[in-house]
Amino acid sequence: MRVAVIGGGMAGLSAAHALLGRGADPVVFEASDKPGGKVGSVAERGFLTEDGPHFLARPLDGLIDATGLREEVVQPRPPMTRWVHVEGRVLKAPSLPLLVRAGVPRALLEPLFARPLREDMPLRAFLVERLGRRAGSLAASVMAAGVYAGDPDRLSARDAFPSLGERAAKGSIFKGPRRDRTGLWNLRRGLGSLPLALAAKLQVRLGTAVERIEPGWKVQGEKFDGVVLAVPASAAAKLTRGFAPRLADALSSGFEAAPVALVHLGFLQDTVPRGFGMIDADGALTAIGTLLPSSMLPGRAPPGKALICAICGGARHPERARLSDQELTAEVVSELRRTMAIRGDPEYVRVVRHPEGIPQYAPGHRPRVEAARALLLPGLELAGAAYDGVSVPDVARSGAAAAERLLIASPTQGVHI
Ligand SMILES: Cc1cc2nc3c(=O)[nH]c(=O)nc-3n(C[C@H](O)[C@H](O)[C@H](O)COP(=O)(O)OP(=O)(O)OC[C@H]3O[C@@H](n4cnc5c(N)ncnc54)[C@H](O)[C@@H]3O)c2cc1C
Structure with missing residues (x-):
């Protein structure tokens, strides 16, 4: 055939x-x-950058074994610190100030508000109904931004996050197996x-x-x-x-897809924090998400240097993905100075664009x-x-x-x- x-x-x-x-x-x-579509890697001047995904959350054993890449699999090393930009502040997740801001006490009453996940419910509406306004809204923003560069008011709770629907059907979205963060992986020479x-x-x-x-x-x-x-x-x-x-x-x-642009920046290591990265729950920053690849993976930056990747645009701010390379880079750098206290100018810049970046369910x-x-x-x-x-x-x-x-x-x- x-x-x-x-x-x-x-x-x-x-x-x-x-x-x-x-x-x-x-x-x-x-x-x-080149083959791979959104999945690709570029090695340049000692930096190794990705065209799209940085980590896969589930194994692809069949493909990895068929291609002989088993030895190349690498997992992120600690610290895996995550920060959330919320109400104009950068907070460590999870931390007491974040939990207070998120309205956790009301969220714990979720079983009392557990109605079934209706067919056509947007993510934010569903989570606000169950967790309360503050926690629901924050959780929806983080989930939508982290997976879809999406808008929590326009993504389907059930179809964009099938496991949410399955848990909701069992009575609580906190029930059932947790996502295993230790399962994240990449490849030594990049996912490409x-x-x-x-x-x-x-x-x-x-x-x-x-x-x-x-x-x-x-x-x-x-x-x-x-x-x-x-x-x-x-x-x-x-x-x-x-x-x-x-x-x-x-x-x-x-069948809509949101445009995204990735801005890879190489800085001196001593100005860059170590960790996983930051997510913008407010939808206020140019970067929806900021990753610290060289903190987690080997060979992403030359000795003494650090690589940062800012993911911009998405469903909430598609216009940002269309800024010129210069405008986008300048905005991201000035934002990183403000939010992550990064100093100096980047010595390496690579911008990758995906006009139809991530489908929005x-x-x-x-x-x-x-x-x-x-x-x-x-x-x-x-x-x-x-x-x-x-x-x-x-x-x-x-x-x-x-x-x-x-x-x-x-x-x-x-x-x-
Ligand atoms: C910035 C970003 C970050 C991401 N992060 C993650 C992550 O961390 N983890 C994760 O699991 N996923 C992540 N994803 C999602 C994932 O990478 C993509 O959804 C997935 O790679 C899409 O694969 P695909 O084959 O469906 O489509 P694509 O990769 O878009 O491939 C479609 C291909 O079709 C080709 N094509 C189009 N029209 C034609 C034509 N007429 N003739 C011939 N060829 C054509 C295109 O050139 C392209 O190569 C991310 C995506 C982006 C953009």
Whole structure:
């Protein structure tokens, strides 16, 4: 079975890897000149920076073993101090002043306010109902910013945070297993080494932006038995408009993604604190989140230097992701002086932009995805961050699941898997 996988991000590469493992013949078409999509790493002047994700929270054992990268896995070293920018102040988390500001006493009464998670509830409204105004609002802002660079009033509580829904159904969002922070990992030469190693095992046509698909299936003039669309929803809508207009309409409505820009800055080590980083709960700072990669991971900065990464823009302030490199860098540096007491000027700057950075799962997300999938033609599948979870482990699973569905539907291969 020859399959065209369109999009060489982690969803597409994972789909192709699964197809190859099942004896199919996948070809990945990737518009840019490198595989990995949002996942990539750049080594430059002694600094090692990431294009997007800095840590994965769940293992990807299948892909790590298949690529021989097991020895390269690195975990963050302590201190893992986190700070929260709240009501104009920078507070350590958890700390007494933060808990007082957050209204923790009311939050502890959560079981008394435990109503089921309704279908279409925005994250903030849901958490405020359960935890009270202060704690609910703070928790919603931190969660929305930390995972989606998102707006807590526009993200679905249930679909953007499925474990919240599961806990709520059991009576309390504090019940059930805690997220294991010790499970965070990266790779010695950056997360970008994973897509590079995967792509080396696959047929990947880099620098090939697919503009047209003919049903039946034809991609870039070649014949295929099936197609996996592992591109953002806007690109999938464009590619399907010609032969499946109702599907294209479904993919054009309600599948939004927020733009983000990353500003990597190299400073002298003695001016930079050690820890995990800071999150802005107020939505007031240019940087939604600030990470301290060289404090946690080996080889991110030359000796005596420190690397900081500020993630800017997102759903609350998309305009900030569109500032010029100079304006954005100047704003982030002046903010770091104020919030983290960092001194001096950066000696290294790298700005990375993602105009469609992180999908925003608004209320009604899951039914929207189901409605779109119901309109797929036989031999066509959708995978990626727009649909089944935005984290890298989620998109890898989404790609593999799309591959499985294609093979199951295929009359020649289905019964064998
Ligand atoms: C700043 C940032 C921080 C993040 N942090 C984390 C984190 O800490 N942990 C985590 O797990 N996740 C994180 N994520 C999320 C995660 O990185 C992404 O959701 C995931 O990598 C998306 O993978 P994907 O394959 O679905 O899409 P993409 O990576 O967007 O890949 C899609 C690919 O399709 C290609 N393409 C588009 N159109 C065409 C076309 N017509 N023809 C051919 N190719 C095309 C694109 O060039 C791209 O390479 C972060 C994301 C960002 C932006």
